[in-house]
Amino acid sequence: MTERHDDPALLTGSHALDALSDDERALLEEALRTSPELRAETDSLRETALQLAYAVQPIEPPAPLKASLMAQIATTPQAPPVADQTPVTSAETTAPSVQEARPAPVTDVATAGGSAAATARRRWFQRPAAALSAAAAVAVVFLGVGLGVGGAFTPSSDPGPGTTQASGGLDRIYAASDFQRNTAKVSGGGTATVVWSNELRKSAVILDGVAAAPEGKTYELWYIGSEGTGGKISAAGLMDGVADGVHSAVLAGTMTEGATIGITVEPAGGSDQPTTTPIVAVPTTSA
Amino acid sequence: MLAIVERDTGWSSAEPAPVSADELLSRVAAGDQAAFSDLYDELSGRVLGLVTRLLKDRAQSEEVTQEVFLEVWQQATRFDRARGTAASWILTMAHRRAVDRVRASQSSHDRDTRIGIRDFEAGFDQVSESVEIRIEHERVSRALSKLTEFQRQAVQLAYYGGFSHSEMAERLGVPIGTVKTRLRDGMIRLRDEMGVTS
Numbered sequence: 001m002t003e004r005h006d007d008p009a010l011l012t013g014s015h016a017l018d019a020l021s022d023d024e025r026a027l028l029e030e031a032l033r034t035s036p037e038l039r040a041e042t043d044s045l046r047e048t049a050l051q052l053a054y055a056v057q058p059i060e061p062p063a064p065l066k067a068s069l070m071a072q073i074a075t076t077p078q079a080p081p082v083a084d085q086t087p088v089t090s091a092e093t094t095a096p097s098v099q100e101a102r103p104a105p106v107t108d109v110a111t112a113g114g115s116a117a118a119t120a121r122r123r124w125f126q127r128p129a130a131a132l133s134a135a136a137a138v139a140v141v142f143l144g145v146g147l148g149v150g151g152a153f154t155p156s157s158d159p160g161p162g163t164t165q166a167s168g169g170l171d172r173i174y175a176a177s178d179f180q181r182n183t184a185k186v187s188g189g190g191t192a193t194v195v196w197s198n199e200l201r202k203s204a205v206i207l208d209g210v211a212a213a214p215e216g217k218t219y220e221l222w223y224i225g226s227e228g229t230g231g232k233i234s235a236a237g238l239m240d241g242v243a244d245g246v247h248s249a250v251l252a253g254t255m256t257e258g259a260t261i262g263i264t265v266e267p268a269g270g271s272d273q274p275t276t277t278p279i280v281a282v283p284t285t286s287a
Numbered sequence: 288m289l290a291i292v293e294r295d296t297g298w299s300s301a302e303p304a305p306v307s308a309d310e311l312l313s314r315v316a317a318g319d320q321a322a323f324s325d326l327y328d329e330l331s332g333r334v335l336g337l338v339t340r341l342l343k344d345r346a347q348s349e350e351v352t353q354e355v356f357l358e359v360w361q362q363a364t365r366f367d368r369a370r371g372t373a374a375s376w377i378l379t380m381a382h383r384r385a386v387d388r389v390r391a392s393q394s395s396h397d398r399d400t401r402i403g404i405r406d407f408e409a410g411f412d413q414v415s416e417s418v419e420i421r422i423e424h425e426r427v428s429r430a431l432s433k434l435t436e437f438q439r440q441a442v443q444l445a446y447y448g449g450f451s452h453s454e455m456a457e458r459l460g461v462p463i464g465t466v467k468t469r470l471r472d473g474m475i476r477l478r479d480e481m482g483v484t485s
Contacts, residue, residue, distance in 0.1 A: 045474045049382075056340050060331070068353070180307055248422075
């Protein structure tokens with residue numbers, strides 16, 4: 001037990017990958033109590049391990065599984081919320097796996113989605129009315145088909161901070177600890193997925209199967225602030241060169257929490273404010 | 288309300304906004320079974336995918352998936368949004384359960400240690416997968432390629448194979464301390480390559 005490999009500081013990687021035996025986990029957890037550095041490393045490596053989970057091909061479960069689960073929960077009581085935040089208190093009632101996942105149970109899970117803001121979001125940009133008129137030719141290729149990360153990006157007006165879109169922009173959002181996403185159908189066909197991090201105050205749009213903008217037009221991205229922030233509409237850059245396939249762009253400027261991301265068709269070069277009905281609007285409902 | 292609004296702007300519709308998994312989990316915590324149903328629809332594919340990755344056996348994997356979601360229902364009241372997303376919470380639970388199951392039900396001799404980058408790519412259909420999954424897969428794939436071969440092998444054996452490091456040490460014929468070091472160095476490298484901040 002005194003050998004070098006029993007140093008708990010060496011166990012952080014194994015911990016993140018669930019490779020520890022119970023004894024080893026206890027050893028590490030004991031060390032975590034007194035070492036903030038070790039705790040930070042452990043947290044960051046657990047987040048990293050999650051990236052490994054996100055990369056696995058999903059498999060849709062058969063329908064009966066859900067049916068039986070729904071029947072089960074109808075008669076299964078839920079655990080009472082734990083008021084105290086220390087990891088220790090949850091030990092009595094929580095299954096080991098839960099503690100692994102979430103050592104500090106907490107309180108305000110119920111203070112969800114402010115409805116005023118939600119209504120505001122819905123009012124503006126909720127969803128497009130008109131379908132996009134059919135595609136025409138388009139010039140610049142924004143990104144190759146396939147795994148788009150970063151790429152050309154032209155902020156139209158008021159670029160704001162952090163508009164330079166290095167290839168790391170999308171990566172950073174995906175890697176954020178508060179990474180979230182929403183997908184919506186685009187009128188005229190295809191989907192728009194918005195990924196965002198409130199912490200980074202950044203978001204990105206991934207278009208899949210969306211037709212090219214008509215000739216002389218371009219797609220423009222917009223941030224629509226939630227009602228709490230005055231519902232301000234800010235230009236967040238152009239997406240030139242969309243032509244079926246997969247295209248992504250990190251929005252220019254700063255995302256405010258609860259903002260909706262919209263896309264309109266605008267004259268080439270973009271507009272200061274939207275002049276057409278959006279082809280899609282995706283709320284970042286994290287509440 | 289919506290109708291009036293629509294008249295005002297012409298930009299809205301009666302369709303409800305998509306709801307995030309975090310928001311759904313908050314509702315589940317309040318006992319909302321419909322929200323649970325939506326949350327299940329959103330994440331069950333990822334959970335079953337991950338669990339099947341470890342267990343291989345489909346029936347067992349479905350069983351574990353069911354256990355995970357039952358636990359989600361029971362423990363939703365204790366979910367701490369400040370510490371991560373609903374998806375992270377659920378996938379971490381799923382992985383932990385899958386690992387427990389794989390260790391309980393299969394001896395390490397029955398498991399294939401030849402898990403490598405090819406295995407990671409195997410069965411992954413670039414064409415049929417959704418954009419996001421493809422992007423995420425590509426990111427991980429790229430980051431994994433920056434690890435040394437030993438580090439990569441160790442990380443993949445642990446995460447996708449469910450091996451404990453003592454099992455790995457035995458199978459790979461290296462001291463257990465070496466396995467721990469490879470896992471830690473590999474994960475740190477992976478974290479830095481992927482820009483994970485936490």
